[in-house]
Amino acid sequence: MSLDRRKQIIDAAAKSFALFGYKATTMDQIAKIAQVGKGTIYTFFANKEELFNEILQQVIFEMKHIADRESAEQRPFHEKVFRILDQALEFRSRHELAMKLSQELRDVGTPMANEALNRLESELLTYIEAQLQSAMDRGELAQGDPRIMSFIMYQLYRSLTTEWNKIHDPLDKDTIKETFYKYFMKGILRVTPYESKDE
């Protein structure tokens, strides 16, 4: 029953954090949803922050797992990118947690929400960077600074999804993929048409 209790707590907390954000989620509430005494939570997690981090870690693992599964496949690099992109766009609607956190950051400025989002972003960038580096080693990509590459890739994705939606109607998935290809892949793929001798 003990392991089950831990799961109950995590589930309840995950639900509540995603629904109400970090600040508005109280330990009493989590205990109630988990049908557990409040003290019980503290036998598994030292404090609210640690409980939250556990859940955040799970989200990060889930994201990495999806990408890992895809990149293990035997496919050309650009195809993998597309497929991961696809899944990310699909997954997007599922990470209510990240959504809620960024809303909370905007509205209330909760430092914990800020930290969490930074960590998520940082993990994502590190992951992308490693992937690009290994693709570069395999010769699938033109040489370049993977730190800048991964940053551009992330920013472009972010621009086409989150940022665009702030001022326009959302772009449909095909347009996003097409634009992503046009601006990112062309600049990065090793098709090397000719090296800009026009300048």
Next chain:
Amino acid sequence: MSLDRRKQIIDAAAKSFALFGYKATTMDQIAKIAQVGKGTIYTFFANKEELFNEILQQVIFEMKHIADRESAEQRPFHEKVFRILDQALEFRSRHELAMKLSQELRDVGTPMANEALNRLESELLTYIEAQLQSAMDRGELAQGDPRIMSFIMYQLYRSLTTEWNKIHDPLDKDTIKETFYKYFMKGILRVTPYESKDE
């Protein structure tokens, strides 16, 4: 002396808004700096907001002027882009106003600062879009949706300057230009190496 008074007020206000932001700038302070009675300000501007908008408009005009001068020149499109980019990077350090406003938005969340930045961004996007459209009409660019193009262009610029600096040391100007070329120009220029027949 009347026209001179107006200028005095605008100069004082511009200085103060850029230095302290919208909220922290008081009408009394502007009057003092401008060496003018507070009531005098209200013979030229209906209220604080209108005075602020006048100054914002001037910044927008100045930006447009710089770009217009450049794009009137007889040069290939991509060169113009680079030169404007150069000037923008140079100018950037000079628009303390925009800088201060975005800081104010982050720190205090002043709605006026938010509005102002949105307007600045919107003007910029409209301008870029028009420029891209006309370059496209002249056949200097490959066909494409200029709304998305201008958005990407702006976001990429923003990413390489503002956003990058949030997590790393600033990129030097040459790296910015190079990256900008690699990811934006390659995807957009009508040099058409060959149309991605690899897929």
Next chain:
DNA sequence: CAAATGACCAAATTGTTATTTTAGTCATTT
């Protein structure tokens, strides 16, 4: 007498104190 002015006021902002909520503890129960 028209333009400029600064004392003045209502409204908004800030500072302060009272009240409530909440994270975390621990003596008691299961």
Next chain:
DNA sequence: AAATGACTAAAATAACAATTTGGTCATTTG
């Protein structure tokens, strides 16, 4: 030995007082 919920100190919120500020207008000035 694990689970619990009443309890407490600290933090968040609400209520209220004091101050600041945008905007007005009767008076002054050139």
